[in-house]
Amino acid sequence: MGNAAVIHVEELTKAYGELVALDGISFDVWDGELFGLLGPNGAGKTTTIRILTGLSRPTSGKALVLGHNVRTEIVRARKHVGVVPEQSNVYDELTVLENLLFMGRLYGVPRRERRRRAEELVETFRLSERKESSAQALSRGMKRALTIACALMHKPRLLFLDEPTVGLDVAATRSLRALIQELHYRGITMFFTTHYLEEADLLCDRAAILVRGRIVAIGSPAELKSMVQEKPVIVVRFEKPVPNVEVSLHLHLPWSHIGALNSQEVRIMGGDPVQVLETLFSFARQTGVRIVAVNTMQPTLEEAFLKITGLSPMVMAQERGK
Amino acid sequence: MIGRDDLRGICSIVGKDMRTYYLKPPAVSWGIVFPITWILAFYLRNPRDFRELLPGLIAMTALFSTTAAEAVVINFELRLGSLERLLLASIRVSTVFLAKVLGGALFGLLMSAVVTVGTCLAVANPLDVAKLFLILIFSLAAFASLGALLCVLVKEVFEAQTLLNLPRFVMIFLSGVVYPVSALPTPLRVLSRFFPLTYSVEGIRLAFSSPQANIVWLDLLALVGFTALFLLVGARRFAARFD
Numbered sequence: 001m002g003n004a005a006v007i008h009v010e011e012l013t014k015a016y017g018e019l020v021a022l023d024g025i026s027f028d029v030w031d032g033e034l035f036g037l038l039g040p041n042g043a044g045k046t047t048t049i050r051i052l053t054g055l056s057r058p059t060s061g062k063a064l065v066l067g068h069n070v071r072t073e074i075v076r077a078r079k080h081v082g083v084v085p086e087q088s089n090v091y092d093e094l095t096v097l098e099n100l101l102f103m104g105r106l107y108g109v110p111r112r113e114r115r116r117r118a119e120e121l122v123e124t125f126r127l128s129e130r131k132e133s134s135a136q137a138l139s140r141g142m143k144r145a146l147t148i149a150c151a152l153m154h155k156p157r158l159l160f161l162d163e164p165t166v167g168l169d170v171a172a173t174r175s176l177r178a179l180i181q182e183l184h185y186r187g188i189t190m191f192f193t194t195h196y197l198e199e200a201d202l203l204c205d206r207a208a209i210l211v212r213g214r215i216v217a218i219g220s221p222a223e224l225k226s227m228v229q230e231k232p233v234i235v236v237r238f239e240k241p242v243p244n245v246e247v248s249l250h251l252h253l254p255w256s257h258i259g260a261l262n263s264q265e266v267r268i269m270g271g272d273p274v275q276v277l278e279t280l281f282s283f284a285r286q287t288g289v290r291i292v293a294v295n296t297m298q299p300t301l302e303e304a305f306l307k308i309t310g311l312s313p314m315v316m317a318q319e320r321g322k
Numbered sequence: 323m324i325g326r327d328d329l330r331g332i333c334s335i336v337g338k339d340m341r342t343y344y345l346k347p348p349a350v351s352w353g354i355v356f357p358i359t360w361i362l363a364f365y366l367r368n369p370r371d372f373r374e375l376l377p378g379l380i381a382m383t384a385l386f387s388t389t390a391a392e393a394v395v396i397n398f399e400l401r402l403g404s405l406e407r408l409l410l411a412s413i414r415v416s417t418v419f420l421a422k423v424l425g426g427a428l429f430g431l432l433m434s435a436v437v438t439v440g441t442c443l444a445v446a447n448p449l450d451v452a453k454l455f456l457i458l459i460f461s462l463a464a465f466a467s468l469g470a471l472l473c474v475l476v477k478e479v480f481e482a483q484t485l486l487n488l489p490r491f492v493m494i495f496l497s498g499v500v501y502p503v504s505a506l507p508t509p510l511r512v513l514s515r516f517f518p519l520t521y522s523v524e525g526i527r528l529a530f531s532s533p534q535a536n537i538v539w540l541d542l543l544a545l546v547g548f549t550a551l552f553l554l555v556g557a558r559r560f561a562a563r564f565d
Contacts, residue, residue, distance in 0.1 A: 036365045053410055056565050075327075079412040089403035092343045105334040108327065150407075 005050060005064070006158050006189045014047050014213075018065065021047040022062065023157035023213040034184045035135050035204060036200040037193045037220045039210035040311060041152055045176035048210070049162050052191070079107070080153030086162040088143045092136035094125050096146055099135055100153055105155035113155075123150040124152070125179065141172025148179065159183065161192035165199060177202060202303040207249055217308045225304045233297035234268045236280055239290040246286070252279050267297075331413035335421035336426040336428060336469055343391045352451050353387030353433040361441060364500075377526035378499035383437040384461050385490060385519055389429030389469035393482035394423055396473040400563070409564060416557040419470065423553065426466035427459075434458055450529045457525035462547035464518040464555070467549050471556035473562060493519040498527075518548040 007029035018034070027155055028037040037045050049218040050056035052065055054074030055243045063070045067075035090099045100118035109117060125145040130138060135146060146165070150151045151159060164180065164201035165173045180203055184190060194200055199220045200207050208218040217224055249258045250267060256271040273296065284291045305311070324332075343349060361379050365372045368530045399405035408418045410541055438458070442449065447514035468489065473482040495501065496521035501513055 013421050055406060055409060073412055075412050076408060079327075081410075083410045085403060085406065089407050091338070091404055092402075094338075101336065102338050105337075106331060106408070106413075108330050108412075181404060 003302060005029065006031050006066060007191060008064040010062040012051065012058065012063050013059045014051060015059045020213055025210070025213070025215045027208050027218060029189060032187050032189055033205045034190045034203055036204035036207035036208055037191070038195065038197065038200050038207050038305065040195060042208040044213040044271060046162055046164050049160050049193060053081065053160055054078065080157040082154070082156035082159045082219060084148050084159070084164060085162045086149045086166060088147040090135045090143060090146050090150060091135060095134050096122060096131045096138070097148055099146060103150045108156055110252060111131060119184040121167070125149045130317070141175065144168060144172065144176060145179070156188070158189045158191065163193055165196060197300070197302040197305050209305060211309045213237060221301050224308070225299050225301060227304060227308065232273045234273065234276055235265065235295045235297055236268065236291060237265045237293040239292045240264065242289055249283060252283050327495065328413050328417040331411060331417050332424060334410060335418065336425045339349040339395050339422070340427040340429065343394050349429065350390035351491070353390035353429060354436060355384055357383035361437070367508060374514040375500065376441055376445065376524045377530055379436050380434060380441070380526050381461060381519055382499050383441040384430050384434045384458060384495060384522065385493065387433030388426045388462050388465040389490065390429065390440055391484050392426045392466070392473050393479050393486060395425060396470060397477065397479045397482045401478070406564070409533040415561045415564070419528065419557045419560040420553070421465045421469045426469055430462040430466060431458070432468070434462070454529035457522065457529055458543060459548065460542055461518065461522035461525070463547045464548040464552065467552035471552045471559065474556055474560045475536045475552060493517045498523040518545055520543050535564055
């Protein structure tokens with residue numbers, strides 16, 4: 001990743017009358033980075049994207065996209081920016097290829113290059129067999145892929161994706177995530193919003209957590225998780241049930257908290273991980289039971305998110321079912 | 323000032339709107355079948371007076387065809403979010419609005435040209451082609467910008483269609499399409515001066531018959547004024563919709 005800020009946001013505020021949608025947020029997105037903006041519904045994620053793409057004007061504060069002020073020079077920045085909105089907005093009446101060619105014309109892609117580029121994107125997004133079909137006939141996942149392809153027609157340096165996988169089935173979601181990763185490897189800077197935390201964990205280099213218009217935490221997924229990790233957790237699985245495993249292990253590991261998940265599986269929290277592992281192997285030798293799996297557990301990004309935001313797991317479940 | 327990017331944007335949007343919406347049966351039928359039905363009805367009723375009605379019928383065709391699909395082109399795209407896609411390109415918001423207006427005007431030109439050429443050939447009317455062309459072009463611009471302005475005032479397609487019908491039908495009766503403005507009571511005659519269709523009918527009538535060449539410029543001026551006003555207010559309202 002480069003050290004130039006592709007997006008620079010400083011004390012950005014957006015108010016709709018009394019309602020403050022963004023409350024003085026500040027962050028930078030670096031060249032080549034895949035940056036996620038996480039937050040529950042209504043946190044201000046889409047408002048942030050709308051301001052950064054010039055669809056909405058900030059009430060106060062400063063935002064630069066590719067060095068251009070969003071208040072005064074956004075049209076210049078847009079030449080190098082692609083946007084994938086939450087709702088796919090391709091033209092249903094046009095075919096896959098026509099949609100791409102139209103976007104190419106709109107962004108001034110030279111005629112000769114336009115066709116080649118459209119064919120290339122159709123290939124990349126696995127739409128070759130449907131390139132002459134009208135967009136209306138595409139599945140939701142394919143339409144989403146076409147929306148992203150359209151946003152890439154003019155080879156943008158920066159791509160905004162607003163909730164890219166919302167409403168897609170498991171297969172389409174996996175395929176789209178793989179495509180996003182591929183684009184990231186190609187060096188495109190990406191700014192995306194999501195409330196799927198496993199998605200953010202998988203894709204993001206860094207993420208900011210936005211709650212009620214304010215950024216409450218920012219960092220890599222690992223950094224965000226480490227903010228809430230208190231003690232190391234190890235889960236060990238034995239090949240067969242061990243009688244009184246919880247009590248027996250506690251004698252060997254008095255400083256750790258032992259919890260039996262079932263008769264073969266134990267969760268050990270706290271203590272020096274190296275010492276815990278050595279003790280576990282020696283316990284297995286003494287009791288004559290083989291260890292079949294040892295996992296060190298970290299808090300998930302979702303756990304980190306819940307702790308940082310103070311939201312209840314029930315709210316998160318509702319978010320996922322949106 | 324309109325730059326190269328804006329011009330390219332306008333051409334792309336107009337071309338796409340033509341293919342996607344205008345040159346489709348619903349727009350063509352509303353834009354041409356409706357005026358042709360009126361023309362035939364008037365012709366069959368009284369073929370001798372038909373020449374008198376011709377300017378009004380051409381102006382009416384221009385009005386109906388320009389506004390035939392603007393509600394779809396603007397409000398339908400607003401609802402789908404595809405209008406936002408255009409706003410994300412490297413062109414200004416006012417350019418997108420202008421492109422929508424020009425699409426309507428171009429479709430109106432095609433439809434009015436068919437009706438004008440057809441009826442003129444049929445009744446062999448003498449006319450000043452240059453004057454007619456000028457009046458028609460400025461009428462199309464005024465009607466298309468009025469239609470676009472009304473569309474951006476509301477959300478849904480049906481609301482826009484309803485709102486468009488009001489001035490369309492009021493203008494047909496008060497702008498001299500079927501009934502001469504000079505024969506209207508004074509208050510209605512004054513009111514008719516606030517409608518672009520009045521100047522359009524007047525200008526086309528002059529292009530068909532009158533040697534008073536200068537008067538057509540007053541009609542042109544009025545139509546330019548209406549176009550500028552509708553474009554300015556429309557572009558502002560359009561931009562405001564996205565904030």
